[in-house]
Amino acid sequence: MNPIKKYFNWLQKDNPTGEVERYPEIDEKGETSLKGVFIVGDLTGIPLLKLAAESGKRVIDYFNGDDVFQKQRENNSDSEINDILIIGAGPAGVASGMEAIKHNYNFKILESAKRFSTIINFPKGKPIIAAPYEYSQESDLKINEGVKESLLDELNEQIKNIDLPIAEGVVAEKIEKKGDHFEIITNDTTFKSLRVVLAIGKSGNARTLDIPGEDLPKVFNRLIDPEEAKDEDVLVVGGGDSALETAIAVAECAKSVALSYRKSSFSRPKEQNEVKLNKLVEEGKIKLLFETNIKEIKESSVVLLDKENKEIELDNSMVFSMIGKELPTDFFKRSNIKMEGELSLTAKLQFALLLLFAGMLYFGKSSADFYESFFGKVDSWGKVFTSICSGEFWYKFVSLPEVLFSALFSDSVRIWNVTKYINATIAYFSFIAFFLLGVYLLYKFIRDFAPEVKLNWQTFKYAYFISIGIFFAVVFFGGRYYGIELLGKSQGFWYTGFYSLTILIFGLRRMKIKPTRYIKLQTSALILIQALPLFILPEFVFPLLGKIGALGGENGFVFTQVFPKESYWRSYGFILAWPLNFSNLYNSNITTFWLVFSIVQTFVIIPYIVYRWGKGAYCGWICSCGALAETLGDEYRTLAPHGPKAKKWENFG
Numbered sequence: 262m263n264p265i266k267k268y269f270n271w272l273q274k275d276n277p278t279g280e281v282e283r284y285p286e287i288d289e290k291g292e293t294s295l296k297g298v299f300i301v302g303d304l305t306g307i308p309l310l311k312l313a314a315e316s317g318k319r320v321i322d323y324f325n326g327d328d329v330f331q332k333q334r335e336n337n338s339d340s341e342i343n344d345i346l347i348i349g350a351g352p353a354g355v356a357s358g359m360e361a362i363k364h365n366y367n368f369k370i371l372e373s374a375k376r377f378s379t380i381i382n383f384p385k386g387k388p389i390i391a392a393p394y395e396y397s398q399e400s401d402l403k404i405n406e407g408v409k410e411s412l413l414d415e416l417n418e419q420i421k422n423i424d425l426p427i428a429e430g431v432v433a434e435k436i437e438k439k440g441d442h443f444e445i446i447t448n449d450t451t452f453k454s455l456r457v458v459l460a461i462g463k464s465g466n467a468r469t470l471d472i473p474g475e476d477l478p479k480v481f482n483r484l485i486d487p488e489e490a491k492d493e494d495v496l497v498v499g500g501g502d503s504a505l506e507t508a509i510a511v512a513e514c515a516k517s518v519a520l521s522y523r524k525s526s527f528s529r530p531k532e533q534n535e536v537k538l539n540k541l542v543e544e545g546k547i548k549l550l551f552e553t554n555i556k557e558i559k560e561s562s563v564v565l566l567d568k569e570n571k572e573i574e575l576d577n578s579m580v581f582s583m584i585g586k587e588l589p590t591d592f593f594k595r596s597n598i599k600m601e602g603e604l605s606l607t608a609k610l611q612f613a614l615l616l617l618f619a620g621m622l623y624f625g626k627s628s629a630d631f632y633e634s635f636f637g638k639v640d641s642w643g644k645v646f647t648s649i650c651s652g653e654f655w656y657k658f659v660s661l662p663e664v665l666f667s668a669l670f671s672d673s674v675r676i677w678n679v680t681k682y683i684n685a686t687i688a689y690f691s692f693i694a695f696f697l698l699g700v701y702l703l704y705k706f707i708r709d710f711a712p713e714v715k716l717n718w719q720t721f722k723y724a725y726f727i728s729i730g731i732f733f734a735v736v737f738f739g740g741r742y743y744g745i746e747l748l749g750k751s752q753g754f755w756y757t758g759f760y761s762l763t764i765l766i767f768g769l770r771r772m773k774i775k776p777t778r779y780i781k782l783q784t785s786a787l788i789l790i791q792a793l794p795l796f797i798l799p800e801f802v803f804p805l806l807g808k809i810g811a812l813g814g815e816n817g818f819v820f821t822q823v824f825p826k827e828s829y830w831r832s833y834g835f836i837l838a839w840p841l842n843f844s845n846l847y848n849s850n851i852t853t854f855w856l857v858f859s860i861v862q863t864f865v866i867i868p869y870i871v872y873r874w875g876k877g878a879y880c881g882w883i884c885s886c887g888a889l890a891e892t893l894g895d896e897y898r899t900l901a902p903h904g905p906k907a908k909k910w911e912n913f914g
């Protein structure tokens with residue numbers, strides 16, 4: 262294989278290549294774009310029993326404190342209109358129901374199959390992992406470790422004496438808003454309710470393999486009882502926990518089990534599953550077929566393709582296709598519930614606003630000399646404000662297009678000075694468009710959201726973004742044009758300080774929202790690396806040590822090689838490698854220490870880290886760009902385009 266192709270294949274090796282699962286767009290209370298309809302359980306993003314039950318309880322807590330809803334209840338004289346309608350009787354829906362009954366709500370639970378049907382369909386004897394372990398549950402529906410059967414017994418025992426109004430066999434098909442209430446259209450009848458809680462899990466249609474033979478009766482996408490696989494030649498397809506658990510469950514009784522996965526290793530399987538799987542592989546009970554793709558399913562065999570595209574034919578009498586499930590997206594579409602990643606007109610306009618801002622800043626900076634000579638030089642914030650308040654400024658501002666166009670079309674304009682006028686023109690019109698669009702969007706925001714603004718995370722987040730934007734503009738323009746240093750600190754100090762603060766705030770938020778062990782470890786590492794070696798050490802600790810002489814004398818190693826002329830900023834280089842950080846190499850004061858260190862870091866240490874722990878080890882656990890993406894970007898990660906085409910564009914970049 263040609264080396265470039267080989268390199269890109271290696272780059273792609275662990276990347277998710279399928280389309281990302283799309284969830285309904287919800288705010289931090291779980292409310293969808295259809296106001297009054299809330300999502301709980303798996304559809305909020307993390308598929309864990311404990312968290313599903315917790316989210317079910319929490320939505321009722323929210324209803325208890327929602328004055329608008331309580332007033333609607335008081336005024337509701339129509340006995341047909343329920344307070345709450347819960348759709349789905351999994352752990353999330355049942356936990357909601359248990360809480361709703363405590364608070365005397367008038368509600369119903371609709372369930373298309375049987376209560377806890379997802380758990381009923383777990384493989385027989387499936388061990389239950391009650392993660393996150395340290396999480397103490399507030400919901401009355403408790404989830405404990407054990408096996409599928411013990412969990413089901415416990416769950417049924419917990420609701421035995423509670424009169425939960427669950428209607429089984431009722432499939433909700435569509436939700437419609439009718440005035441101040443909703444109509445829920447089902448296969449049976451139409452229900453009415455003031456609020457709707459969607460607890461339907463991810464049980465949509467299973468993903469298809471799209472290969473010949475997929476329709477054969479020996480192909481399943483859910484294992485109900487491992488005994489079904491007794492004495493069969495089983496192939497399990499997939500690399501997620503469900504695939505691993507299926508292979509593990511059937512390994513004891515099947516004649517043979519092969520597990521085919523298109524990548525070279527499983528990405529983040531549950532620890533217990535990995536241990537059990539490895540043991541069964543060692544015992545020869547499961548054959549792992551990494552980097553294989555299933556090509557065809559025949560009556561008594563299956564055909565796989567290995568990474569060299571060579572065919573492997575295996576005897577086979579049973580296939581479990583465990584490659585994931587699609588969300589019940591049709592239900593959301595029919596109900597006009599917006600999915601993540603669907604851009605509204607407002608979102609598109611916000612993006613345009615961002616582009617206009619960038620255009621104004623970029624072209625404004627490159628034509629700063631023109632503007633300075635046109636409007637006159639100002640060297641303090643005070644003068645900026647006085648100038649803006651003068652009539653002369655506005656006269657010049659309005660006449661600027663005429664000046665620019667006559668300059669652009671005059672005979673005196675030459676190739677070497679035309680860009681100045683073009684840049685100034687783009688900056689001018691970007692500014693006007695930015696201003697007009699900004700005012701419109703602000704008005705729209707106030708009109709639509711002001712009554713709903715509460716002291717919550719969303720409000721804090723946007724207030725934080727806006728304050729940081731204004732603060733940076735003051736620091737940047739003050740430093741660049743008037744030489745003003747805020748509190749005597751450089752621009753770099755403020756940028757790094759707020760960069761670290763942002764990672765800290767959004768990192769803590771990420772750990773709170775997704776309290777799994779992996780997320781906690783990764784986020785803590787990112788926060789600490791950003792805060793200590795990239796801010797506190799260079800800005801405070803090293804200067805202090807230097808001052809008290811703890812870093813040696815003026816002619817010592819530290820001050821001649823590591824931080825010449827007290828350049829403590831160089832210590833960023835300990836974490837941020839060349840070419841991410843090039844200041845240590847591209848400057849007139851390059852030292853032997855930084856030359857050798859940077860070469861070893863870029864060409865030995867980082868390649869070793871990547872080789873040993875994978876591509877994400879440096880970017881996802883150490884680097885500050887990755888830190889911002891994993892923390893600030895966490896809420897937005899599903900918005901980016903996914904799939905093979907997006908990957909190609911990424912490689913191109």
Ligand SMILES: Cc1cc2nc3c(=O)[nH]c(=O)nc-3n(C[C@H](O)[C@H](O)[C@H](O)COP(=O)(O)OP(=O)(O)OC[C@H]3O[C@@H](n4cnc5c(N)ncnc54)[C@H](O)[C@@H]3O)c2cc1C
Nearest residue numbers: 302303308309310313349351352353373379390433461462
């Ligand atoms: C094989 C497997 C193994 C798992 N193992 C574990 C584990 O060990 N530990 C762990 O913490 N988690 C595990 N999970 C995840 C866990 O099952 C889910 O997190 C949990 O069931 C989510 O609860 P839920 O109430 O949100 O959804 P579900 O339990 O899926 O319940 C949704 C309910 O809604 C019903 N429904 C769907 N659509 C409609 C409709 N239109 N109208 C009416 N009703 C509808 C369904 O029939 C279902 O009963 C596992 C999942 C699978 C598939």
